[in-house]
Amino acid sequence: MENILQVKNITMVYPTGVIANKDVSMDVKRNSIHAIVGENGAGKSTLMNVIFGKIHPQDGDVFYKGEKVNFRNPNYAIKAGIGMVHQHLMLAPDLTVAENMILGIEPKKGKIFLDTVNALETTDAVSKKYGMDVPVNKKIKDLPIGVRQRVEILKALFRNAELLILDEPTSVLTPQETEVLFETLFKLKENGKTILFISHKLSEVKKLADSVTVMRDTRVITTKDAAELTEEAIAHLMVGRDINSGRIAEPENPGKVRLSVNNLSYIDYENVQILKDINFDVRAGEILGIAGVEGNGQSELVNILTGLMRPTDGAVSVDGKNIIGMTPRQIRELRISHIPEDRMENGVADIASLEENFIVDRYYKSEFSKKGRLNWKYIKDYSVDLIKRFNILTQSSKTPTGALSGGNIQKVVVARELSSDPELIIAAQPTRGVDIGSEELIHDLLKKARDEGKAIFLISADLDEIIKLSTRIIVIYDGHITKHFTDCRDIRGMDLGPYMLGVKKEEGASGKIHS
Amino acid sequence: MNPLLSSIFSTGFAFAILRVMTPLLFPALGVAVSDLAGSVNIALEGIMLMAAFFGVIVSAFTGSLFLALIAGLAAGILMGALLGYFHLKMKADIILGAIALNMFAAGMTIFLLFLFTGDKGSTSSLQSLVFPSIEIPLLKSIPILGEIFSGHNILTYVALLFVPLFYVLMFKTPLGLRIRAVGQNPDAAESVGINVDKIKLYALMLSGLFGALGGLYLSMGYVSWFSRDMTAGRGFIAIAAATLGGNMPIGILLASLLFGFVNSIAIYIASLNVPSELIQMIPYLVTIIALAIFAIRAQRVKIKVGGEIHEHFDTGDAAIPVADPGKGDS
Numbered sequence: 001m002e003n004i005l006q007v008k009n010i011t012m013v014y015p016t017g018v019i020a021n022k023d024v025s026m027d028v029k030r031n032s033i034h035a036i037v038g039e040n041g042a043g044k045s046t047l048m049n050v051i052f053g054k055i056h057p058q059d060g061d062v063f064y065k066g067e068k069v070n071f072r073n074p075n076y077a078i079k080a081g082i083g084m085v086h087q088h089l090m091l092a093p094d095l096t097v098a099e100n101m102i103l104g105i106e107p108k109k110g111k112i113f114l115d116t117v118n119a120l121e122t123t124d125a126v127s128k129k130y131g132m133d134v135p136v137n138k139k140i141k142d143l144p145i146g147v148r149q150r151v152e153i154l155k156a157l158f159r160n161a162e163l164l165i166l167d168e169p170t171s172v173l174t175p176q177e178t179e180v181l182f183e184t185l186f187k188l189k190e191n192g193k194t195i196l197f198i199s200h201k202l203s204e205v206k207k208l209a210d211s212v213t214v215m216r217d218t219r220v221i222t223t224k225d226a227a228e229l230t231e232e233a234i235a236h237l238m239v240g241r242d243i244n245s246g247r248i249a250e251p252e253n254p255g256k257v258r259l260s261v262n263n264l265s266y267i268d269y270e271n272v273q274i275l276k277d278i279n280f281d282v283r284a285g286e287i288l289g290i291a292g293v294e295g296n297g298q299s300e301l302v303n304i305l306t307g308l309m310r311p312t313d314g315a316v317s318v319d320g321k322n323i324i325g326m327t328p329r330q331i332r333e334l335r336i337s338h339i340p341e342d343r344m345e346n347g348v349a350d351i352a353s354l355e356e357n358f359i360v361d362r363y364y365k366s367e368f369s370k371k372g373r374l375n376w377k378y379i380k381d382y383s384v385d386l387i388k389r390f391n392i393l394t395q396s397s398k399t400p401t402g403a404l405s406g407g408n409i410q411k412v413v414v415a416r417e418l419s420s421d422p423e424l425i426i427a428a429q430p431t432r433g434v435d436i437g438s439e440e441l442i443h444d445l446l447k448k449a450r451d452e453g454k455a456i457f458l459i460s461a462d463l464d465e466i467i468k469l470s471t472r473i474i475v476i477y478d479g480h481i482t483k484h485f486t487d488c489r490d491i492r493g494m495d496l497g498p499y500m501l502g503v504k505k506e507e508g509a510s511g512k513i514h515s
Numbered sequence: 516m517n518p519l520l521s522s523i524f525s526t527g528f529a530f531a532i533l534r535v536m537t538p539l540l541f542p543a544l545g546v547a548v549s550d551l552a553g554s555v556n557i558a559l560e561g562i563m564l565m566a567a568f569f570g571v572i573v574s575a576f577t578g579s580l581f582l583a584l585i586a587g588l589a590a591g592i593l594m595g596a597l598l599g600y601f602h603l604k605m606k607a608d609i610i611l612g613a614i615a616l617n618m619f620a621a622g623m624t625i626f627l628l629f630l631f632t633g634d635k636g637s638t639s640s641l642q643s644l645v646f647p648s649i650e651i652p653l654l655k656s657i658p659i660l661g662e663i664f665s666g667h668n669i670l671t672y673v674a675l676l677f678v679p680l681f682y683v684l685m686f687k688t689p690l691g692l693r694i695r696a697v698g699q700n701p702d703a704a705e706s707v708g709i710n711v712d713k714i715k716l717y718a719l720m721l722s723g724l725f726g727a728l729g730g731l732y733l734s735m736g737y738v739s740w741f742s743r744d745m746t747a748g749r750g751f752i753a754i755a756a757a758t759l760g761g762n763m764p765i766g767i768l769l770a771s772l773l774f775g776f777v778n779s780i781a782i783y784i785a786s787l788n789v790p791s792e793l794i795q796m797i798p799y800l801v802t803i804i805a806l807a808i809f810a811i812r813a814q815r816v817k818i819k820v821g822g823e824i825h826e827h828f829d830t831g832d833a834a835i836p837v838a839d840p841g842k843g844d845s
Contacts, residue, residue, distance in 0.1 A: 090702055090706040092703050092704070100696075103704065104709050106692060108689060
């Protein structure tokens with residue numbers, strides 16, 4: 001099979017002096033699905049931006065369809081037939097699907113006016129052609145994220161893209177939406193398209209890709225047929241060492257009950273019952289995992305436990321003390337920490353520095369401030385120590401947090417939450433969107449905290465994560481607990497699935513330890 | 516009947532509403548067009564003032580209504596472009612840039628006024644032309660309707676005509692689509708090769724054009740002279756009108772009518788024995804009340820929309836369990 005794209009000896013050094021790609025070469029076969037994997041900062045995104053003409057390398061060449069190209073800007077790449085689906089979708093929320101698709105290449109009627117009929121017809125035709133049904137006259141903001149992403153792909157196809165670049169397309173999707181995306185990508189391949197996708201979820205790579213390029217530390221390590229590589233082998237190549245993906249050792253013996261949730265219910269303002277009669281305990285020295293398809297009440301549960309929302313009914317106590325009605329700070333004062341599910345929304349302030357984000361929950365304590373004045377010298381030393389301990393990649397402790405990669409921002413959140421010496425840790429999606437190396441680090445930290453006798457409540461949409469870490473698992477479906485697994489040693493994803501979908505349920509299931 | 520009520524229900528009052536509304540409708544459309552492009556333009560006050568001034572001056576010295584129109588429009592568009600230059604090219608904050616332009620316009624017009632007339636208050640010594648009022652054939656002979664809708668200044672009709680025109684421009688032309696796209700997600704627009712700064716500049720210039728018409732009406736229709744600070748906050752009330760109208764043409768028209776109504780009432784009450792300071796307060800008070808109501812409503816809608824979006828993500832019952840079940844085996 002011929003190569004649709006070849007990059008040869010690309011070296012990219014940013015004006016800041018940061019080397020992002022060193023002598024990178026890669027061939028992409030026409031009509032294949034090609035994955036690029038690597039940890040955050042390995043140089044994947046830089047390489048994509050070079051191909052797409054967004055940045056220009058100091059050295060090396062890009063060949064597209066056998067010809068040497070040097071796209072001045074992405075518009076030239078688009079014209080040549082390359083489409084990019086960004087991680088953060090490039091769509092105008094108040095415009096319709098059709099309007100988003102035709103934007104920039106609008107069909108005209110009588111030179112001045114928009115040909116809306118033509119716009120609807122042609123966009124609908126494209127979506128039908130590739131079997132990616134979207135409601136072309138609906139507004140983007142009214143569509144779920146999976147459909148929005150489909151629109152983004154269609155936008156590229158509408159511009160006759162032959163090579164589609166997808167930048168971590170599954171990081172924003174729920175597992176169900178991911179499945180749909182995969183079907184779409186397979187269909188596109190059948191239609192003769194070439195797909196280049198960036199990922200660090202190895203199960204996805206194995207499932208989807210024909211060939212895999214592994215990048216590590218600005219270089220390409222290898223390009224191979226996906227069939228030749230196991231997940232473990234890819235992980236090894238990516239990180240440069242073995243990754244422990246097996247279940248962690250059982251805890252010695254869990255202690256007393258720290259967090260106790262009793263008959264908790266929550267009904268929202270639209271009178272929808274989000275949580276129904278939830279009961280569970282979390283003991284010191286154990287990790288209680290809650291498995292469930294996202295949107296079954298987990299977020300509300302976390303918000304209630306951390307004082308961000310009030311339940312309609314029920315009691316939550318920590319060490320026997322009722323916490324309902326307490327402010328988040330009062331709850332934190334009880335040595336409870338919270339890794340929020342959305343790091344950008346609730347985890348960090350992106351324009352604030354690392355230092356500021358580290359102290360945001362403790363600035364008022366005497367080490368950090370006296371008489372209303374912050375002790376910046378101490379804060380700096382404190383932050384530098386955290387950066388080192390949690391292996392955060394940053395230029396300095398004064399860098400705006402938003403300038404870091406996703407995985408490193410997550411490490412900032414984890415560092416803050418674990419360094420407050422908590423007794424109870426509420427960890428929601430603690431490794432979402434982070435690379436394997438960081439994931440392993442965070443898992444190790446959680447295990448260490450558990451072994452030190454902390455109580456951990458783990459909420460995750462990643463079943464593998466739940467199974468790897470949890471001492472006990474409860475399953476939530478439609479706001480109530482459908483199953484409690486007390487022994488998780490031989491548990492498999494298949495065992496949880498039916499309870500997560502509500503196909504099977506155990507009447508009156510609760511996560512109480514005595515039941 | 517109470518004299519106030521009887522005047523409110525007169526055709527003369529309805530006529531006055533349209534008259535008073537015109538210098539709000541134009542700048543409100545101007546605010547909306549730049550708002551839709553993602554630039555908050557609070558310089559309409561200055562834009563109107565400049566256009567009002569140059570219209571009068573040029574008409575007085577050339578005797579040409581056409582040249583006056585051109586001069587006024589040019590002044591407005593130039594102000595819009597200047598704001599674009601500050602904001603887009605020099606990367607200044609658009610609010611600060613607009614405040615500077617408003618102050619510049621207030622000072623500059625007085626300075627030039629003195630230069631041309633030796634008077635720092637108004638152009639009453641100059642003979643300014645006015646845009647003609649027109650009687651609409653047929654319509655004028657219909658009782659009541661004719662009295663309300665016929666005989667207005669031509670610019671009032673232009674303003675009403677601009678309402679559908681605005682809709683066509685924003686929703687039925689590629690430029691409008693691009694303006695809205697740029698306003699909603701500039702990165703998205705840029706990713707499909709749209710020059711975001713250029714579109715924003717166009718929007719600001721359009722904003723200047725709309726504002727200029729409002730200014731011209733004020734000095735050459737509503738009255739026939741220019742006086743210092745004659746816009747009297749209309750450029751700011753226009754922001755309120757655009758907000759209330761949701762940046763949509765019909766909404767803006769209704770909001771402008773509301774403010775026109777309140778202003779007319781203020782004018783009518785002035786004939787009664789009420790302190791004039793209180794009366795002058797009414798339009799501004801209504802602006803605040805209207806905006807407060809609007810904000811509360813918007814908040815409610817937002818909560819609701821948030822809930823709906825959330826539900827979309829909840830409809831996860833149709834498909835496959837979370838992870839690949841086979842993988843759990845490993």
